[in-house]
Amino acid sequence: MESFNELYLLAKEKIINADNIAIITHINPDGDCIGSAAALRELILSFGKDASIYNENGCPASLGFIEDCKSVCTCSAPDTKYDLVIWVDCGSLDRAGKVAWVFNSCKYMINIDHHATNTMFADINIVDGKASATGLLIYDFFVACSAEITKHTAELLYMAIATDTGNFSYASTDKRTHMVAGELIEKGIDVSGISQKLFRATTYNRLKLMQLALGTLKMYCDGKVAVMNVTKAMFAETGTDSSDSEGFIGYARDIGGVEVAALLRDTTDGKLVKVSLRSNSYTDVSKIAEELGGGGHFYAAGFSMEGKIPDVEKILIERISKVI
Ligand SMILES: [Mn+2]
CATH class of the missing domain: 3.90.1640.10 (inorganic pyrophosphatase (n-terminal core))
Incomplete structure (x- = not known):
């Protein structure tokens, strides 16, 4: 080579x-x-x-x-x-x-x-x-x-x-x-x-979107997994799009005791759910993402799946709970 x-x-x-x-x-x-x-x-x-x-x-x-x-x-x-x-x-x-x-x-x-x-x-x-x-x-x-x-x-x-x-x-x-x-x-x-x-630069609309997204924060697996959602309705309500939710996952990842964080977002047409994954120390999230049709790196990965956020979240949590 x-x-x-x-x-x-x-x-x-x-x-x-x-x-x-x-x-x-x-x-x-x-x-x-x-x-x-x-x-x-x-x-x-x-x-x-x-x-x-x-x-x-x-x-x-x-x-x-x-x-x-x-x-x-x-x-x-x-x-x-x-x-x-x-x-x-x-x-x-x-x-x-x-x-x-x-x-x-x-x-x-x-x-x-x-x-x-x-x-x-x-x-x-x-x-x-x-x-x-x-x-x-x-x-x-x-x-x-x-x-x-x-x-x-x-x-x-x-x-x-x-x-x-x-x-x-x-x-x-x-x-x-x-x-x-x-x-x-x-x-x-x-x-x-x-x-x-x-x-650091932000907008009022983005902060309103963040407020709604933080309202969905949930913990799983004895506090080792933190999940946030951003729905199509939230984008519409705040006049934002997917790019305004960049970085939100960091808030979930940074919670004390969390090993894996996930952000599930609707696409604008509402047909796909885009999932971002982050890990803090020992979990290779690229493997989880690959199993679900995506890819990425050890500490940061993602995938997309057809369906509704609650259904995709259920599938995701099942996978994560096997490896965490
Ligand atoms: Mn890159």
Whole structure:
């Protein structure tokens, strides 16, 4: 197997020889996939090429402060033919959602990701399950190509890494994470400003949604499992959407004695329940998520299931109670 460095150089060659390039990011995008994709586009531009970034949902309002968000395409029907598609922060093909058409007729695919459950679906798979964020891999891509990291690129990569590490606080935050963050800070980025926009900025509507969600908090398994719900009705009542519930699960996870936290959310059409899982020390929630059709990491994972929240919650608690 080639080294990561060889894979990056091979990917660079494919980019240089491609006519039409698209970058696919995952449904319900976060700072890691958007920051990584936008930084990757900067690298592609430095090769004298360009790429369109696709996302089913477009950019969440919380990331609206990044100028690059305006150019994210949400088009769900074919409008261009791409010969090279680069996947960023996606563990499997279904993560494309409604922009799946982008890769349907492409000739070549590159997969850059850090999910341990990645299905290695592309022609080149640059997957490092130990990396705390895909942003770290995009940083390595720049280094492998000796490409210049501008202040703007540094902001995008910092945002990616800060997002997936919970502002450098999750267990995945290792020496490599801080070393790369240090290199990015050296480019003159505004760490305090980015942190404020990413982690503290909020809205009245979001706080009202949080109030309703906290009202559903329940404990199971002798206080080792905490569960919260966000229903379609709550989104409607507060004029919010799924992106406004990002981070809610942290409140359940942080309760003393809790090992596993779950947040069950209705999708806007009310057909699917999206479940986020977090663990604190010994439970591999990616295994639970995989059993139920999803995936993720040891401490953070998720899955979606058709049905109503109470039914999905029952199935979930049965599974969790077997391993906790
Ligand atoms: Mn990620």
